[in-house]
Amino acid sequence: MDKKSYPVLVLTLSLAMTGCGGSDPVTEGVMSRSAASVTVAPATDYNELIQRIYVAYFGRPADAEGLAFWSNAYRQANIPLDIGSLLTAYDSSPTVKYLVDIFGRSLESQDLYDDNDHAAFVNSVYRNLYNRDAEPQGRDFWTKAITDGVLTKPVVALAIMGGAQGTDSESISKKVAAASHFTSLFTPADLASAYSGNAAISVARRTLNKITGSTTAIDLEEIVRLSVPEVIRVPTLPAYKLATYAAGAGRGTVTPVSGTFREGEQITVRAQPDYFSEFAGWSQRSVCAGGLGGCRVTIESDTVAEARFDPTEVFFGGEMTLNASRETDDGRICRWNVVWEKIDVVIRTAYTASGRTNTLRVTGKFDAAPLTEDCDPSSQTIDKTFNIPPIGRSFNETVMVVDGAGDQLLTVAGEVPGPGYGNILPAGLVTMSLRYANAKNAKGEAHIPMSLLHRRRAR
Incomplete structure (x- = not known):
């Protein structure tokens, strides 16, 4: 399954199950709208979305500084305001992907969650949102999605939250309201510094744990109000x-x-x-x-x-074979078995004071063995270097090889990884295509994904 399309598939399945009357957060979805229809909203309009992310992922209210920072970052990137559209935009926008997944790379995430225990993470999200563990079906579904690498932890947290209905939806709404009220009490300059450090954060988490879907507005305000002195009493260490x-x-x-x-x-x-x-x-x-x-x-x-x-230099490699034919100038049809072997693609990055440059070097050799009489064998080597775009952009470079075996158009295409990829190879990062062009009655075409061979320190 294509990892990039998985969040949309989750939403599609969720909506389909909703029509059947399901109520489990695993199978419930939210209506989505096109990210293209979203207009730029004030940063404060993103406060509730950021609070929802903090509550689901960290189990606590956002601090005033973090709320302002991420609300402004989401506003500048024109992130959709609702969870359904956010997950949809995650598929197509590297910026959305980066701003969602960055929560999973935070220090707090590293301290909270064991990288090897994805089931515990799923249970933590359920407890953060619903004050209970996940049902076995839901726990296994989301755990497998993380383990298989098709969903990141932040996306799972958003999807679980986006699928809430009934009392679960009420629980989220009350917790987000409590989180917003809590943050507002620690926004003034004389109190903002009190909500920092592990001890104060523990108080904040315990406060949200007291909130359920049945908590009244009066009780909610009282629970939050009583947490303030407890936070302030936390010893202030150097x-x-x-x-x-x-x-x-x-x-x-x-x-x-x-x-x-x-x-x-x-x-x-x-x-x-x-x-x-x-x-x-x-x-x-x-x-x-x-x-x-x-x-x-x-x-x-x-x-x-x-x-x-x-x-480092990153090496990709592959081989291509195709049966090709074309009409010669004297009217004969020549056929060949064309074998491209040892095609190597090397992407190298250089960093200078003015920025980053990327070069793409393609080397290889083909042998064309004639399958018809009176047609000549041929072979040729290539060694071409191209400048390719900076991070997060695609490239498409071609090498025209003119030889007795026809006019071969060798194409190298791919994407220069952006911040969201980290140090992990995306599937299908580099592909190569071979076809015949500019030759009379030419036939033959082949496409292959290139395999990652190795990395080495740039020389």
């Missing part, structure tokens, strides 16, 4: 700076971003290379050491974590 940097000739990200953390907080620092780079280790001034792309840091003083990244 704060220190954690500065994170990415260094080297390659590119990558180090999480969390530089910030201030309370004394004693345990932070997981991770280094993630982009697609055309590799993690080369931590610098000498870094609190982390060794070759691993992650380490656990206990904040005791101002701290630095600097990861080094080196650029």
Whole structure:
């Protein structure tokens, strides 16, 4: 199954089951509208959507700073305001994909969820939204989707939330209302700093856990109001700076971003290379050491974590065979068995002060063995280099090979991975096509996906 189309399939199945009278959050969907019809809304219009993401994924209200930041980011990207349209736009927009999946790469996500226990994550989302564990059918469905790599955790959280009906829908609405009220109480400058650190966040999570679908508006306001003194009473420990940097000739990200953390907080620092780079280790001034792309840091003083990244070359390879024919100038029909072997495609990225450049090098050799008499065999090698677009854009380059076996048009097409891919190869990233062109009565065409062979550090 094409991973890119899976969120839309989930919505389609959900809507179909709704028509049959189902009520399980696994099979219920929400009506979607085209992302193209969405007009740019004020940042504050996104506050409820961001609160919903925080409640479903983190089980807590958004802090005032985070709410303002993500609401503005979603507004600038013109993200759809409802869950159904958001999941639909996730398929086609790299920006939407990035802004949804980034929650799964956050420090808080890394601290909350075990990368190897997807069932526990699904249960956590159900408890965050509905104060209960998932039904076995729902748990197994979503767990398999994550395990198979067809859905990310943030998409699963959104889909579970988007499928809620009845009392489950009421539970979400009440929790989001409570989260919004909680955030508003800690928005003033003199209180904003109180809602930070693990202890205060634990209070916030316990507060939302008390909210159910049957909680009245009066009780909801009282539950939130009573949490304020408890948050304020959390001991205020000294704060220190954690500065994170990415260094080297390659590119990558180090999480969390530089910030201030309370004394004693345990932070997981991770280094993630982009697609055309590799993690080369931590610098000498870094609190982390060794070759691993992650380490656990206990904040005791101002701290630095600097990861080094080196650029890489990415090699793809494949072979193509086709039976081809064309009419010669003297009216004969010649037929060949054309074998392209050892076709190599190398994508290399170079980083300069002015930005990033990508080059595509195609090398290969074909042999054309005649299948008819009085037709000549032929062979030829190619070695072509092209400049291709920056990240997140497609390319389509052609190599015209004119030989006795006909005018062969060799096409290399693909996509330069964007931020959403990280260091993982998307299926069908590079494809090659071969056909005959500009030759009289020519027949023959072949298409292949290129296989990833290996990476190596750029020389």
